[in-house]
Amino acid sequence: FNHRRFLKSLGPDFLDGLPDFRFETIPDGLPESDKDATQDPTLLCESFRNFLIFFKQSSCRITFQQILAPFLELLVKLNETASSVPPVTCIVSDGFLSMFTITAAEELGIPVTLFYTVAASSxxxxxxYRTLMEKDLSHSKLFEKRVFGQGHDDVLFNFCMEATDKVDKASAVVFLTFDALEKDGMDALSSMLIPSLYTIGPIQLLLNQIPEDSLSPIGYSLWKEETECLQWLNSKAPNSVVYVNFGSVAVMRPQHLVEFGWGLANSKFHFFWVIRPDLVIGESAYLPPEFVAETKERGLIASWCPQEEVLNHPSVGGFLTHSGWNSTMESLTAEVPMLCWPFYADQQTNCYYTCNEWSSGMQIDNDVKRDGVEMLVRELMEGEKGKKMKKKAKEWKKLAETATDPHGSSSINLDNLVDQVLLRKD
Structure with missing residues (x-):
């Protein structure tokens, strides 16, 4: 699915001229879906969870064949002596795919590094969570609100929990964060886990340290970016625009879309709003004509955008976000304060830390209402709390830049990861 989306957003020739880069795919075990729709994360997680359950019970081979077997076949093919590429000496896996990538690494006798693209706190x-269940604390309302936002029977939650089960079998674990942001969490994890831990974020700032080369033009967006928005932002005053984007996967109900729309309209601030074609559950995103007429001089709507450039544009003064971890990191490193409306998985945790630990955001009520949106947008853009959040975000930006300079913690960690794990010769 993701491979098809990359081809659609970046074009079929986006890897031309890069002979050393090879893109292979394996099936995800799910039926064909609408090419313009986002893959349902719950179904995808359920597919992988079924593999884990069935593999443990040795009672179902279909899911096994759909996920692990093709991956093993790919690794074996790459290792064949007749292959035109060097043998695989290490697997770098998304941490949430560890249930089958660790199994594959064990079968081939090679190390595996798990890369978790969530906060260390998440x-x-x-x-x-299992420890809390044993102590009968897992139903605490504070805990669920702070850490997960959904019950213990939620598919996404259980998938995320189970994806940490085999972490001690990895050679290394990598987090997309930086030491100054999550020092307490990283210290606690270092005392709990066997593998070496590496923080290498914010990764975009690390990439910015690399001189221009042939890899620079390659994008990684699942949606085709519309860059015309940058010209529109150029015409706006500094810190005058609210940027709104709920990520590449999350979906909402039609009434929530309308409430957000009127909240933005009634705030009287300029806004740039990314509305994906599949943002609304089961139907096209629709905003009433009255809203369009009211905001035609103050608002711009696009289906996708180059987010890093938008957040770093001087006209952007605030970010209304779903609290995905990439968006949270990009906003902090652009010194842009946030309004948070989290959906699922780790987003509740990101929202909690953004608002309470990092003092760089405010949360919108789950049952969003236009009056609440209007009030918080005004506070974000011109209120005293908004000014304090802007100041705090500026401090986090400076710390992130320090972490990713040539002698910073994230730069050193990345070098150590390559030398000590990825290129290690035992």
Whole structure:
């Protein structure tokens, strides 16, 4: 699915001129879906969870064949002596695919590095949940609100929890964060886990340290970016625009879309709103004509955008976000304060830390109403709390830049990861 989306957003020739880069795919075990729709994360997680359950019970071979077997076949093919590429000496796996990538690494006798693209604090929550269940604390309303936002029977939650089960079998674990942001969490994880831990974020700032080369033009967006928005932002005053984007996967109900729309309209601030074609559950995103007429001089709507450039544009003064971890990191490193409306998985945790630990955001009520949106947008853009959040976000940006300079913690960690794990010769 993701491979098809990359081809659609970047074009079929986006890897031309890069002979050393090879893109292979394996099936995800799911039926064909609408090419313009986002893959349902719950179904995808359920597919992988079924593999884990069935593999443990040795009672179903279909899911096994759909996921692990093709991956093993790919690794074996790459290792064949007749192959035109060097043998596989290490697997770098998304941490949430560890249930089958660790199994594959064990079968081939090679190390595996798990790369978790969530906050260390979220990982800690998933890792500790069983302990809380044993102590009968898992139904605490504070805990569920702070860490997960959904019950213990939620498919996504259980998938995330189970994805931490085999972490001690990895050679290394990598987090997309930086030491100054999550020092307490990383210290706690270091005392709990066997593998070496590496923080290498914010990764975009690390990439910015690399001189221009042939890899620079390659994008990684699942949606085709519309860059015309940058010209529109150029015409706006500094810190005058609210940027709104709920990520590449999350979906909402039609009434929530309308409430957000009127909240933005009634705030009287300029806004740039990314509305994906599949943002609304089961139907096209529709905003009433009255809203369009009211905001035609103050608002711009696009289906996708180059988010890093938008957040770093001087006209953007605030970010209304779903609290995905990439969006959270990009906003902090652009010194842009946030309004948070989290959906699922780790987003509740990101929202909690953004608002309460990092003092760079405010949360919108789950049952969103236009008056609440209007009030918080005004506070974000011109209120005293908004000014304090802007100041705090500026401090986090400076710390992120320090972590990713040539002698910073994230730069050193990345070098050590390559030398000590990826290129290690035992």
């Amino acid at each position: 990982f800690m929550g998933f890792k500790q």
